[in-house]
Amino acid sequence: MDKVKNGPREQLERVVLGPLVRTGKGYRLLVGGLVLVVLWALFAYSTQLRDGLIVTGMRDRILWGFYIILFVFFIGISHAGTLISAILRVVKAQWRTPVTRMAEFITVVALSVGGLMPMLDLGRPDRIPNLVLFGRWQSPILWDVLSISTYLTGSIIYLYLPLIPDLAICRDRLGNEVPGWKRWFFRVASVGWQGTARQKKLLSIALASMMVLIIPVAVSVHTVVSWIFAMTLREPWNSTVFGAYFVAGAIFSGIAAIILVMAVLRRAFHLEAYITHKHFINLGYMLGGFTLIMMYFNVSEYVVTGYKMAGETSFHFVQLMVREYAPFFWLYTIGGMVLPGLIILFPKTRTFTGVLVAAGLVLVGMWMERFIIVVAGLRVPLMPYDPSWYVPTWVEWSIMAGAFAMFGLVIAVFSKLFPVISIWEVAEQYEEHEVKEAPALGRSLPATGSLRMEPTSEPPAEGADHGPGGTR
């Protein structure tokens, strides 16, 4: 048994732990580029600190712009991670194991970047301590502060728990191959994990309580984010469906983000054997399902308001359907929902590439959706004045680029600190698979079947000659 087990397992460890040891030229280039973009964004922010928010395109009428759009966007992405991994864990979907780590990781990173955005938006960032000194629990902003910090802490714990056995593997396997500080990190972070029965039991209790708890916390976060808008008396935001709409949109865009990040990491770290096309297709099914939910929400929202054409709502409806913001709206609905839905629907297009394209479309579409909600929503005149325009300045564009670069940078840096695939969970499945398969003689279980090595599914050219990170 031992020999049979050790074969794939050792290979798994070798592949997954590889990036922690070696760093290629492509990776350094990528990180260097991302650092440059982040530095540029910091420079842009410094001009905003110096001159005030006048350097942005926001004004009294359209008083939020890219920063709040990005806030909603990144918080949205963060949902996928934890929520998907928790839901998949709770329903015990077997194919999830190589996916969850990255999903949880994306959550933490996206949440950190997203949480930063409202701070960039503040007119007086120096007064952030006032939130603690004079906080009012009745304010949606405070709900955001509380729920996002709770969610961030929860998702860090939730990322960390299944990481402990893997860190122990790093501690034991990566002896002198890594520098001293990394060894120290692995030793400390693995909290003396020896894989004893009691430790396993304790960990599974901790994991079970976290995966149940994290789902309501995640749902509450995006509900509260939507309430920043829905708790005002602005006509297009004055909607009771906003909470559910935002939560669905968040998971939707989050799945798309996972698909794209996973594809990049898979290519960069040569994980083709573990993250197979099957995983992408499965995530594609989830994405397809959510296109239907999102379409339903849009029909609910726009058919009901458009049918009645009441007051200020009619202005919003018209500017979305046929006037100024029609390109954005139709790009979002057709490009970001219908088209990805169709790509997933037809078996011919439901391929690895197809899923990637769909995910890209969804991300762009969901960014448009947030743009429509924030900017077009604020454009609706409240009093008899001419509707104004929002034209983002170079500062806002730079900070947006910086936010995405930051997202990539943190992922790149932390992917060198711990394995991006949960080694022990995948290995556990191998073992289970063998135990189950032995008496049943070749009866393949569909769930675990996907985890078998599929050397033929990938072209052999994707070999070791690619530097990590060399794909982007």
Place this chain on the structure above:
Amino acid sequence: MRMHNVRRALLVLLPLLLLLATGRAALAADPADLQLQAPQEATLGEQVTVTAVLRDASGTPIVGAPVILWSPAQFLSTGGAVQLGKVATNARGEATFRYEARTEESVVLNASFSGDSRYSAAQASAQMAVQGSAQLYQSSAGVRVPGVSVWLLVGLLGGVWGTYLAVMVLLTLIAREGAKAPSRAGGQHG
């Protein structure tokens, strides 16, 4: 400056006008008699009934004549007469007003009939002592739902963070277990 002038002008003009009207009517019209019945005392914010009775010289009620109730007042820098109502007399010659005292201490109520083609103008006045100093206008917004308070939020957060804390305790148990267990268990992970 302008307001002061206006106030002074009003104070001079009003009696002058009344005087003029009375003088003219004395020459040309029948005299009218106006009496104002108002309670001597009222509490602040109390609705009182003020009745003005208009009769001619023989005591016959004058019917359908408009009577104005007004009171001298001062607000910010503006002083003058505040019109409190305008009511036509009924068959008994009575004009009834509902008055709510909003000013503290005493109020002077004046009723005036400005005269018409037949009757001369008439005026009556009454003083009313107003007692109390309670706040009358209270703005209210929102509704208090029992149980919905900051403590609900504290409880909710406490539950979540309590679970986090429990997980941390589990982690320390794992750490302690690791310290007890023989180190280097031969790569038995997972």
Place this chain on the structure above:
Amino acid sequence: METREQAESRREENLRKWQVSRRRLLQLLGVAGVAAVAAPLVPSLLRRGGNREAVADEGAAPARVRQWAMVIDLRRCDGCQGIDLPPQCTEACIQGHYGPEPMEWVQVYEQELSGGGTQFIPTPCQQCQNAPCVNVCPVGATFATPEGVVLIDQERCIGCRLCMAACPYDRRFFNWGDAPVPPEAQLADYDPEHQFPAKRGTVMKCNFCPHMARSGKLPYCAQACPTNAIYYGDLEEDIATNGLELVKLSQFLSENQAYHLKAELGTKPRVYYIAGHGQAVGRSPDHEGRKPTRWPWQERAAGAQTWTR
């Protein structure tokens, strides 16, 4: 040999100690985390205790509090077409409060009438009693005074602009840059009741001039109105004045069928309107347009920036 064993055991002991201290560290971290996240709620909890005392105090000292209100008689508002000037309420307010360009705390909107023609609506902050801005402010920088006036403490405002998003009357203004204000405004002692000098990155709006009223004056806008269309009053004493005449406020409102802007939103404004299009001062509804507002201290401010709304 012995020394090595001793060293080994010492190291193990150290390790054990360290494990224990690490456990304590984790616990400490957990407690600190809880404390850090709960911290924003502390002021609310403290204030709950404080509120009760305040209520008890009110019971002991029953002094009547003014409840400021405003009535704008649109029958008398011609948008200052009659004197061929920009709306004087807006300009007086700007001059009195050193209002930065492009802020018009009292803005005269021209609205089309349902049956054709236009009316002018001078719009100060509506001083809502169920104020959406006060409700959403995360730090209590926007607050309602006992007199029913909504003020902003620009020394506490963090500039999140949620209040601006929440205001259904577009009556809040943001200092996007360093606003042009004259030097004398810079020298003044800041007070939320007059709001100058303007502070970058904070929100401003009409403050209803309770400081003026306390010294027996009408607000700048009411003083400057050439047709005396703006009445300022006290709902507690039930009286109001436009500087010319005194009216019994409740009676004036009901007899003239006064209304609120967007009453359906339930914001309960303290500003009332009497419908009209300037007919009492001889304006025809077909006479459209008003002069643009002027800000007098544009040239005097060094290094100041203006922006469009």
